[in-house]
Amino acid sequence: MSSSETQGSDPAAQPGQDIMPNDEMSNATGFPIVTRTDFSETTFLLEVEHPQMARAARPGQFVIVMLDDHGERIPLTIADFDRDKGTVTLVIQAVGKSSREMQARCQVGQTLFGIAGPMGIPSEVSHAKKVICVGGGLGVAPIFPQARAFKEAGAYVIGVVGFRSASLVFWEEKFRSVCDEFIICTDDGTAGIKGLVTQGIETAITTHGDIDEVVAIGPPIMMRACAETTRPHGIKTMVSLNPIMVDGTGMCGGCRVRVDNKVKFACVDGPDFDGHAVDFDDLMARLQRYRPQEAAAMERYSESCKRLLVEEEVR
Ligand SMILES: Cc1cc2nc3c(=O)[nH]c(=O)nc-3n(C[C@H](O)[C@H](O)[C@H](O)COP(=O)(O)OP(=O)(O)OC[C@H]3O[C@@H](n4cnc5c(N)ncnc54)[C@H](O)[C@@H]3O)c2cc1C
Ligand code: FES
Numbered sequence: 001m002s003s004s005e006t007q008g009s010d011p012a013a014q015p016g017q018d019i020m021p022n023d024e025m026s027n028a029t030g031f032p033i034v035t036r037t038d039f040s041e042t043t044f045l046l047e048v049e050h051p052q053m054a055r056a057a058r059p060g061q062f063v064i065v066m067l068d069d070h071g072e073r074i075p076l077t078i079a080d081f082d083r084d085k086g087t088v089t090l091v092i093q094a095v096g097k098s099s100r101e102m103q104a105r106c107q108v109g110q111t112l113f114g115i116a117g118p119m120g121i122p123s124e125v126s127h128a129k130k131v132i133c134v135g136g137g138l139g140v141a142p143i144f145p146q147a148r149a150f151k152e153a154g155a156y157v158i159g160v161v162g163f164r165s166a167s168l169v170f171w172e173e174k175f176r177s178v179c180d181e182f183i184i185c186t187d188d189g190t191a192g193i194k195g196l197v198t199q200g201i202e203t204a205i206t207t208h209g210d211i212d213e214v215v216a217i218g219p220p221i222m223m224r225a226c227a228e229t230t231r232p233h234g235i236k237t238m239v240s241l242n243p244i245m246v247d248g249t250g251m252c253g254g255c256r257v258r259v260d261n262k263v264k265f266a267c268v269d270g271p272d273f274d275g276h277a278v279d280f281d282d283l284m285a286r287l288q289r290y291r292p293q294e295a296a297a298m299e300r301y302s303e304s305c306k307r308l309l310v311e312e313e314v315r
Helices: 051-056 097-105 137-152 172-176 197-207 220-233 280-287 291-314
Strands: 031-038 043-049 062-066 074-077 080-082 087-093 114-119 130-136 156-163 181-186 213-217 236-240 256-259 262-265 272-274
Touching: 031 087, 051 080, 051 087, 051 114, 062 087, 074 087, 080 137, 087 097, 087 137, 097 291, 130 137, 130 197, 130 220, 137 156, 137 172, 137 213, 156 172, 156 197, 172 181, 181 197, 197 220, 213 220, 220 236, 220 280, 256 272, 256 280
Parallel strands: 130 156, 130 213, 156 181, 213 236
Antiparallel strands: 031 043, 043 087, 062 074, 062 114, 080 087, 236 272, 256 262
């Protein structure tokens, strides 16, 4: 079981500090993968040995990972950390070239070339007495450390998680263990209530008239719907934004988002923001910008995989 009990006890590991890829650390061979779990055809978990990162990580932060020395840098949320074991957990959805390559190549005993972080401002674990923690699909992983932190801070935690179907559900027991109430929603009704997470939020708000805060992580369209559900009730709603990121240190401008009509950089000003102030249309439009390049990279990768298969058959 992971623990955040030693939080803040290591003076050498401060939140937000850069931890360099392996060639600049004593670990010259990369960061070993110690566990891999496949949740579905597209979603998998990697637990990676990185004691410094595990000591420094806080809920809400992310890392930038490179699979190999010429791999793309991809931002991934720290879904869990275990300071005793010295590991961090990443949950990845294989959506394009780099994440599919990770899915194909990352096995226990192998290594990740570089992990930089922890990045981003840790989530504020407020003094809220009653919170709803909402995770949609893959968002269930990054919301987990926040739900646990609220629980450890003494809050009454209501977990609301949503999946398309029962076969895609993961971490149900883990999530339940940090929640006082747990609502599962599926699009097709094969588990829990049939409907979207917004229905789960409505149910919780109807039952409890004293919700202080909602935290929602998932696809932008889901986070927008959550913010619109809570807006009429005036409930503070935090969301975690996922724009395109390159350096993760506030230098490239790639992760620009509009919040309260001001420009913010999600990597250094976030990734958590007030959901009622986020310009989700702008976020979604910017996420589409590189679709042709992403499709071309995926096609080149698929072609090279096919070629390798043919060469192996010939041998
Ligand atoms: C702070 C943050 C935390 C994230 N946490 C997770 C996580 O825990 N698990 C997970 O599976 N995914 C996470 N993502 C998204 C993940 O980084 C992208 O899915 C990944 O980079 C896609 O790369 P690709 O080559 O596989 O796909 P591509 O085909 O290149 O892209 C597919 C889609 O992924 C998004 N994307 C592509 N490149 C980037 C990039 N450099 N930065 C951000 N988004 C990108 C775009 O929406 C794009 O349309 C996170 C993103 C951010 C910004
Ligand atoms: S990723 Fe470059 S400024 Fe945020």
